[in-house]
Amino acid sequence: MADSKAKSGLLLDIRNLRIEATVYPPGEAPKNIVLVHDVSLTLEKGKVLGLIGESGAGKSTIGLSSMGYGRGGVRITGGEVILNGRDILKGGKEGFRKLRGREVCYVAQSAAAAFNPAHRLMDQVVEATLLHGTATRAEAEKRAVALFKKLSLPNPETIGERFPHQVSGGQLQRVMTAMALCSEPDLIVFDEPTTALDVTTQIDVLAAIKDAIRDTHVAALYITHDLAVVAQVSDEIMVLRHGRLVEWGGTRQIIKEPRQEYTNALVSVHEIEHHEQQPGTTPFLSVKNVTAAYGRSHIKVLKNVSVDIYPGQTLAVVGESGSGKSTLARAITGLLPPEEGTVTFDGRPLANKLADRPKEDLRQLQMIYQMADVAMNPRQTVGTIIGRPLEFYFGIRGRERDKRVAELLDKIEMGKGFSDRYPAELSGGQKQRVCIARSLAAKPKLIICDEVTSALDPLVANGILKLLLELQKEESVAYLFITHDLATVKSIADSIAVMYRGEVVRYGPKSKVLTPPFDAYTDLLLSSVPEMEIGWLEKAIKGRRMASAGN
């Protein structure tokens, strides 16, 4: 399709790009791996190309190659990167430095980490402009303030005097966009710019970025793993997998008529069949009027929270960061003793403190965490990790234990060959499966899942959700499912509790919670979830009743 374009409008032309890296597997000789296999792309001036794929697809690597940058020893070993009519790979280090921050700018995933905590925002925003001498300090600052205004940042005149830690995550992401636009580049590489944000904040940042791109006529490579997000901002979408091109086409064609099976899987990733169960007569776990705070702080992280969990069902707790979802889990498990209120289990109150609970109570409540790799001892094998609860709670040892471990591995759809592997040898999804097996080994009545799929690629996350639902049927275990992702909630919950600033604002069976009329916050939350629909962003912004908390 590149052929049909007028050559004069061409900004970026990547031809047969090949990128390699040297990996050092433990106990083996270093070896070369190819990260990007002969990928070609073209981008016209003022257009937006979305690069999409799972982690390891090579999308960031390709994006950064337009600046001649390779993260951590990554090398561009073949092909051409033609920017504004010249091959930048021939320019050498000096050439790269001249184009970075001038012709091409970068917006990172986590602006909170990408800003230097030691300098004021304004100094960082104008730094590249001053370095390349395209404007005087006064001009650059004026331009920056104008950009702050355009990106609808609060107090555009003075926000530059602040330090990064004094500004919220969503605002920082917009300041970073302003920083990229400040030196008036031809191309901006957006690397997952909204992935680290809450949905309600993401929508604002997304809209701000989209407006800024339109008004400044800058071209952009928009990298993300979320197809619904990229569909809102890009003209074309390129689907990548394992460093190879899968499909490249107009946005409408990719999301409506995907030609490749993999693209189709990405488009329909959230469709899980789950029949909602009606709440039973008696809940086995009740949280009643729980109030909790960290330390002796007067700020209550949980305010008078009450929820019930029924045997074999899933209660999803949704809300944005800081809403108290994880604190609720900590209060239930006894990690954070509530100041007021009780947690009853099977009709009797549970001890407030973890240390006061008998082993049997501990066994009944298990947890799975967001970061599977840090939730496991890296020096223990999978067999040891899964076998540990068997020994600890049931005293099962030796061959009997190995048999149970093999059964559990079978349940999580991993062969018993994995028993001797170490966590480092597993993929992200496999690690999370091992954590699931470990919690199942205790035969608990309730598993608390704290953002268990948030760190995973959509397709992998989907597999984990399906597995959790199957296991629920087999073992009739209940889940308390903590997440900020409403799509996940829709797929697996039986009942839902929506949390906002420490309070449960809406609670009930899924069908009821997701049926209008909504309260203002639930409406905001639901309307902020990106839909795979061109023009959704504009519609959603128009229909909002309440501003998001992150702004």
Next chain:
Amino acid sequence: MSSPIVKLVAQRVALGVVLLLAISVLIFAGTQILPGDVAQAILGQSATPESLANLREQLGLNDPAYVRYFHWLGGVVTGDLGTAMSSGQDIATSIKGRLWNTLFLAFWAAVVAVPLAIILGLIAVRYRNGWVDKLISGLALASTSFPEFFIGYVLVYFFAVKWQIFPGISTVYDGMPFGERMQAIALPAAALTLVVLAHMMRMTRAAILNVMQSAYVETAELKGLSAFNVIRRHAFPNAIAPIINVVMLNLAYLIVGVVVVEVIFVYPGMGQYLVDHVTKRDVPVVQAVGLIFAAVYISLNIIADIAAIVANPRLRHPK
């Protein structure tokens, strides 16, 4: 200055005072446990029991230990460090000149060593894992690994004996012209610099390398900053807290740990004074010097703590 900083700084200073008091108790108790009797030491073996008893009474040695401790502490607080037993001189007056000499030597050693260590650290990071880095690290480690007396004698052999550029004995006296004084301390200052250099330089390198992993360093690189500017403008300001800590530890060493170097160069500083009086079992002098060293050590560490607090933008500019 905003309130969290004032509070933190006040806390550190108060802690320092408490710590210093605790150390004064330790020093006092320690010298009490030492075998030997002060009166006996003063009067010698031939003293009669009566004169010993008289002297004990006179020195207040018959009072309970806590009374003597507070008596001693009261004196220290008002600037009276007591009298040296061996010479009968007032300790405060004889220490004053020597403390000044030690500080003078430490100051000039620090003026050379600290910037040099930090610059070498920056260069090592800029050319990390290359030959420049390895050369700097190797030389710095070698200079630290040699015992300081060895370095001292090597310096004396070349600069004083062979080439006769600097004097081998660093005599200084009151009213000595500045230039001559600087010439006199050149060799001991060089020896001290070589001893403390590596530690500070390695820490600078490690602290900055740690920061070099951060996302904001990548941001800076992607703005087109040169490698050295990335380190100087973006990495160094965030590595400053651990660097200050090590620098202060080494400054404390320059004052407290110079004993050997002062003895080698016969420099009339605190270290030599201490060594002289330890051999004479002159307890009041040992106590006084011990307390001064402790005070120096604690105050430098407090300064390091405060500097680290002030260097943190989150504390300096609260939300």
